[in-house]
Amino acid sequence: MKQESEWEPKLLGFLCRWCSYAGADLAGASRKKYPANIRIIKLPCSGRVDPLFILKALRLGFDGVLVSGCHPGDCHYQTGNYHARRRMAITMRFLEYVGVEPQRIQASWVSASEGGKFTEVVTEVTKGLKEISPNQLFADGR
C-alpha cells in the first residue's frame, strides 16, 4: 500500500449528456470535490456505450471504466439506459469470468440534480481501483 499510494489510477468515464454529465457539471458548479482520476467522455446516451469502448479503454491502459446514465425511466430517448443496463450486465459478468477484476468496470445512475451522488460514485470507484493493482491485463511480459 505504501508504494501504491504514489500511484493514481486512471478512470475513464462515459457519461450521458443529459443526466450524468450535467450531474458532473453541477458537482463542479457547486464546488464539490471529486477525485481528478476520472477522465470524462460525453456521449449522447448511456445506450451509446459499446462494450468495445470498455475493452479498448482497458487495452489502452485505463485502470477502470465508469459508465453512467439517467435513472430508469428518465432517459431522454425513452429507452437507451434500459438497453445499456442489459449490455452492461452481460459485459460485467462475462469479463469477470474471463478474469478482469470486477472493480475495473462500474456503472451508475446519476441524474442532473445529483452532483453529490456523482462525487460519491467517483470517489468510491477510485477508492476501489486503488485497492487493486495498476492495470497490467494487456501488458506483454506479465
Add this chain to the structure above:
Amino acid sequence: MEDRKTEQRLKDEAKALLEQGKVDYIIGFEPGSLKFTTTPLITKDKDSVARLVINPFIVNNLSVYLNEIKGRAGIVVKGCDSRSIVSLIQDNQVKREDIVILGVPCSGIIDLSKVERLVGKDRDELGDITRDGDKVVVTVGGEKKAFSTSEILFDNCLGCDLPIPQEYDILLDESSPLVTDKAASNKGIETLKGMTRERRWDFWREKFSHCIRCYACRNICPACFCERCFVEESEPQWIAPVPRWQDNLIFQVIRNIHVAGRCTDCGECERTCPVNIPLRSLAKEMYNIVDDLYHFKAGMDKEAAPLMTHYEAADPEDFIK
C-alpha cells in the same frame, strides 16, 4: 433413432420437395472423404439427394448457409440447429416461409477425437462405430468395445436439454434417446471457475496466444451474421488485424457479447478452431449468463424479440451504483 429408416424417409421427403418445386435447394449431409465424417451437401439436383445421410456424425450446424442461399431451401437440422434458425428468424435474417425444416431428433453427436483417445487408435484403424441405446460400440480389429455415451459424445451434446428440433415442417423421427451428463459437459467451465481470477486471465492469455485469427469461429457461427465485422473496421480500428493475443482475446470477448442470446451452444466454434482454443468454455458461459439474468434461451420462440434489442423495466440492476 433408427438411422436407416430416418435416412430413407429424408431422401424421399427431400426428393419430393425438389420435384414439387417447394424448394430450390436441399441442404443436408453426405458422407465425408474421411472415415466416419460427414460433409455438407447443398444441391438443386433431385438425384443427388440419394447421397444424403443421417448418422451420429452429422456434426455441422447447417443453418449458417441459409443467409447465403438465394431462394427457398429445405434444410436438415438437429435440435440446436433448429434453434439457430429460429434465432435467425427473430433477427429478420431469414424468412420462415422461405425454408422447409427437416427435423432430426438428435441423440448426440460422436466426438471422434474422444473415441481415438479412448481406444488409443487412429480413426482409420477403427472398424465400425455404432450406437446401441446409451452405449457406443467401437469395433477395433474384430473386437467390440462398448463405451458409455458420456465418454464419447461432444461436451455440448452432453449438456443438451433440447435434442428435439424446436421448429420443423417435417419431423423425421419421433424419439431421441439422448442421455446427458451435465457434470461432464460443464467440466471446462467449472475448472475455470475454480481458479483464481488471475489464473483465469492467464489461461485465456495463453490460449489466445495460439490464435491465428483465421476467423473460422466467426464464419462457421450462424449467429455471427454481420455483413461487416468490427474487426475489419478501419475508422476507428478497434483491434489490429495481426494476431496478437491481446487483440485476439478482445475479438473473442466481443464476439461472444455480440452473439449473446443468439448462441444455442451448438459447439461449432470450438470444433472448427484449428489451434484447439476451448471456445465453448466462453460461449457456454455467456449462454448461462443470459439464462441466469433474463431466463432467456436462444431460439425458443420465433415471435419473441431478440434478447439484446429488448428490455424489461424490472431487469436486474443490483450491479449499478
